[in-house]
Amino acid sequence: MSKIKNFITNHFNITAFILFAVLIFSLYGTSISFDFSYYDDDVLILARQDYLSFSNIKNIFSNTVFGEGMDKFCRPVLNLTFLCEKYLYGIKPFGYHLTNVIIHLFSVFSIYLFLSLLYDKKKILIFCLLFACHPAIVQAVAWVPGRNDSLLTLFLCLSFYFFIKYIDTNKTGCLFGYLICFVLSLFTKETAIFIPVFYFLLMLYKKKETKRIVVCATIWILIAAAYLLYRKYVLSYQPYSLTFKELLNNFIKAFPTTTKYVANIFFPIKLSVFPSMLKIDYLLSIASVLVFVLFFLKFKLQNLKFVLFGFIWFFLFLFPTFLVTNYQPYDHRIYLPLIGALIIVLEFLKEYNEINFKKFISLVLCVLLCFSAITVFYENKFKNKEVFWLTALEMSPESDIPHSMIGRFLYENGFYKEAEKQYLKAISIKEYSKHYGNLAGVYAKMGDIDKAEEMLLKSLSLSTDNPDTYYNLALIYKYKGNKEKAREMKDKYINIFKRTNKVSKMYDIDSEE
Numbered sequence: 001m002s003k004i005k006n007f008i009t010n011h012f013n014i015t016a017f018i019l020f021a022v023l024i025f026s027l028y029g030t031s032i033s034f035d036f037s038y039y040d041d042d043v044l045i046l047a048r049q050d051y052l053s054f055s056n057i058k059n060i061f062s063n064t065v066f067g068e069g070m071d072k073f074c075r076p077v078l079n080l081t082f083l084c085e086k087y088l089y090g091i092k093p094f095g096y097h098l099t100n101v102i103i104h105l106f107s108v109f110s111i112y113l114f115l116s117l118l119y120d121k122k123k124i125l126i127f128c129l130l131f132a133c134h135p136a137i138v139q140a141v142a143w144v145p146g147r148n149d150s151l152l153t154l155f156l157c158l159s160f161y162f163f164i165k166y167i168d169t170n171k172t173g174c175l176f177g178y179l180i181c182f183v184l185s186l187f188t189k190e191t192a193i194f195i196p197v198f199y200f201l202l203m204l205y206k207k208k209e210t211k212r213i214v215v216c217a218t219i220w221i222l223i224a225a226a227y228l229l230y231r232k233y234v235l236s237y238q239p240y241s242l243t244f245k246e247l248l249n250n251f252i253k254a255f256p257t258t259t260k261y262v263a264n265i266f267f268p269i270k271l272s273v274f275p276s277m278l279k280i281d282y283l284l285s286i287a288s289v290l291v292f293v294l295f296f297l298k299f300k301l302q303n304l305k306f307v308l309f310g311f312i313w314f315f316l317f318l319f320p321t322f323l324v325t326n327y328q329p330y331d332h333r334i335y336l337p338l339i340g341a342l343i344i345v346l347e348f349l350k351e352y353n354e355i356n357f358k359k360f361i362s363l364v365l366c367v368l369l370c371f372s373a374i375t376v377f378y379e380n381k382f383k384n385k386e387v388f389w390l391t392a393l394e395m396s397p398e399s400d401i402p403h404s405m406i407g408r409f410l411y412e413n414g415f416y417k418e419a420e421k422q423y424l425k426a427i428s429i430k431e432y433s434k435h436y437g438n439l440a441g442v443y444a445k446m447g448d449i450d451k452a453e454e455m456l457l458k459s460l461s462l463s464t465d466n467p468d469t470y471y472n473l474a475l476i477y478k479y480k481g482n483k484e485k486a487r488e489m490k491d492k493y494i495n496i497f498k499r500t501n502k503v504s505k506m507y508d509i510d511s512e513e
Contacts, residue, residue, distance in 0.1 A: 013112070013113075013116075013121075016109065016112055016121075016125055016128075017109055019125070019129065020105055020108050020109055020112070020128065020129070020132055021105055023129055023132050023133060023372075024101060024104055024105045024108065024132050024133075025101065025105075027132075027133055027372055027375050027376060027379070028100075028101045028104070028141050028142070028379065029101075030376075030379070030380075031097050031100070031101065031141065031142045031379055031382065032094050032097045032098050032101065033094060033097075034093060034094075034097050034142065034382055034383050034384065035093050035383070035384035035385065036093050036096075036144065036384075036385065037143055037144070037273075037382055037384070037385055037388040037389075038385035038388070038389070038405065038408075039143070039145075039274075039385075039388065039389075039405070040145040041096070041143075041144040041145055043066065044065070044066070044078075044079070044082060044145060045082050045085075045086075045091065045096065045144070046091055048082075049086060049090075049091065051067075052079070052082055052083040052086040053083070053086075054083070060076050060079045060080065060083065061076045062233070062234060063234065064234060064235070065078055065079060072235065072242075072324075073190070074187075074190065074230070074231045074234045074235070075148060075187065075188060075189060075190075076187050077151060077184060077187045077188040078145075078147070078148050078151065078188065081099065081147070081151070082096075085099060093144075096144045097142075097144065099147070100140075100141050100142070100144060100146070100147045100150070101141060103147050103150045103151055103154060104132070104137075104140065104141045104150050106154055107150040107151075107153045107154040107157070107335075108128055108131060108132045109128075110153070110154050110157035110158045110161065111128055111131060111153065111157050111339060111342075112124055112125065112128045113157065113158070113161045114157040114158075114160045114161045114164075115127075115128075115339075115342065115343070115346065117161065117164045117165070118164075118306075118343075118346075119346045119350060120350075123346060123349060124346070126361075126364055127342050127345070127346060129368060130364065130367060130368060130371065131338065131339075131342065133368060133371045133372045133375050134268060134338065134371055134375070135268040135269075135271060135371055135374040135375045135378055136264040136265075136268040136271065136331050136332070136334050136338070137149075137150075137331070137332055137334065137335045137338070138271070138331070138332070138375055138378045138379050138382075139271075139273070139330060139331050139332035139382075140332035140335045141379070142378075142379040142381075142382035143273075143332070143382050146330075146332045148188060148189055149189070149332050149333065149335035149336060150335060151188050151189075152185055152188045152189040152191065152192060152335075152336055153335055153336045153339070155181045155182075155184040155185040155188055155192075156181070156185045156192060156195060156336065157339070158177070158178075158181040159177075159178045159179075159181035159182045159185060159195065160178070160198070160199075160202075161178075162174045162175075162177030162178035162181060163178040163199055163202070164202065165177075165178075166178055167202070167203060167206060167208055167212075167216075168206075179219070179223070182195055182220075182223065183223065183227075186223075186224075186227045190231075190320065191317055191320045191321070191336070193224060193227070193228075193320075194316050194317065194320070195220075196217070196220035196221075196224065197312075197316065198309070198312075198313065199216065199220060200213070200217065200220075201309055201312070203216065205305055205306070205309070242323075242325065246325070247323050250322065250323050250324065250325055250327060251319070251322045251323055253327065254321075254322035254323075254324075254327040254329070255322060256280055257280060257322075257327075257329035258315075258318070259280055259281075259282055259285035260275075260280050260281070260285070260329050261318060261329075261333070261334045261337065262285045262288045262289065263281055263284035263285040263287070263288050264288075264331065264334055265288050265291075265334075265338065265341045266287070266288045266291050267284045267287055267288060268331075268371070268374065269284075269374065270284065271331050271374075271378055272331070272392075272395040272396060273381050273382065273388055273391050273392050273395065274328070274391075274392035274395065274396050274399060274401065274402055275328060275329045275330060275331065275395075275396065276395075276396040276398060276399055292344065295344075295345065295348045296348075298348075299348040299349065301347070301348060303347060303350070306343060306347045307343075307344050307347050307348075309340075309343060310340045310341065310342075310343035310344035310347065311340065311344065312340070313337065313339060313340030313343060314337045314338075314340030314341055314344075315337070315340075317336045317337045317340070318333065318334070318337040321333050385405075385409065386409065389402055389405045389406055389409070390406070392405070393406055398429065399429065400425075400426040400427075400429040400430040400432060400435065401426070403422045403423070403425045403426040403429065404422065404423060404426040404432075404434070404435055404438060406422045407419045407420075407421075407422030407423040407426065407438065407439075407442075408438065410422060411438070411441065411442055411445070416442050416445050416446050419442050420439065420442050420443075420446075423435055423438055423439040423442060424439070427439070431462060432462065433459045433460075433462040433463035433466055433469070434459070434466065435459075436455045436456070436458045436459035436462070437455070437456060437459040437466065437468060437469055437472070439455045440452040440453075440455035440456045440459065440472060441472075443455060444472075444476075449476060449479065449480070452472075452476060453473070453476050456469055456472055456473050456476070457473075460473070465496065467493050467496040470489045470490070470492045470493035470496070471489070471490075471493045473485075473489040474486045474487075474489035474490045474493060477489060
């Protein structure tokens, strides 16, 4: 007990934690009553209650986060949080939203711990309060699957906290602390692979001896290599991997959205629950850049190295997301990179002692109130699936997915003609296998089996990896009395599950039901 007490005394600032808790629960307390948005949370939680089991831990670690198709995300920690919540809350959304708020709280506190080793604690407290209510990170708190970025930040900042403690004190406990948090970061999100770059920079800035740097770097390389081998094993079932040229093309297409994230640092006013690549406000981006220029002109810079550290942090933790195929510039992806912007601003204020403290506090309070107001307004866009997707459709009418999701809700409520229009609109924007599959369901409900079959075959021509397409074709062929074709579709359906180590919802084609 004495060791635990000493640990809390040495590493836990209760005053700062209470301030963060009061602010965060004041802002996000209402989100605990929110429903699911039916954007990934329905797939990851509601449809996977059997999958989320302690007896299925092996598959959680050996599958990608969605466990299907060309999903490239190896994030078992996210699924493990859903697994634990399944036993605590079942499918009651309040528990999942409560967890998001708690993760955000501890994430902000971990940022405070990390930065308090580098800067004045009073300034850190103020800027962490601003971070806690920043509107651009609402999606990471109010949208259940968005927690992956706050989880990553939590583990990553704790790893830096213990790493700095280790290189300053050489304590074994801090060594294990930062290595464990580093590994947890890797299992949370692939972006964590860049953490050793910043470990290395911190050791250089603190002028540690070459021998120690080499020993630490060897450990990082071994851990990163083991993780990459693990990732290769998880993705081994996929017949196709992205080439360097495709990754480069993805990066080039997504790169302009850097301006969106830069704009959101100081002017988070154009946010979207479902953002579009087409909507980039360069004027706000220029305004944000001008704010940084003002810092250069106003404040005397003492340490250019840490300003560069902050810039590298912002861009290096942001850019890996640009490699994703069909990239969407979600606002919450700025959660971790935003710390880089904090470091830059804090570096300018580090040695400036002439600042009028009262004016500074007044300015901070004004920004805090503005950010809080935007946050409270924006978080309500995640209230439930209807509000979420109607907002998405309003903000991004040029995107196919909001039309498809509105079509789904119309279908579920029996408005088949209206659902058909939305799916056809989605297809007119982008021909996507699942849109045709969903439209097939509409025609089946309307009694047009031939049209449903036509849509499923069209879906199959666009993607041969969707098991539901084969399953539904098997049902149609069974209905038409073509048992040979029905068995063929059934076999293809089962083979996909065998290849991906998933559990099939077995369909007995020979039954007379």
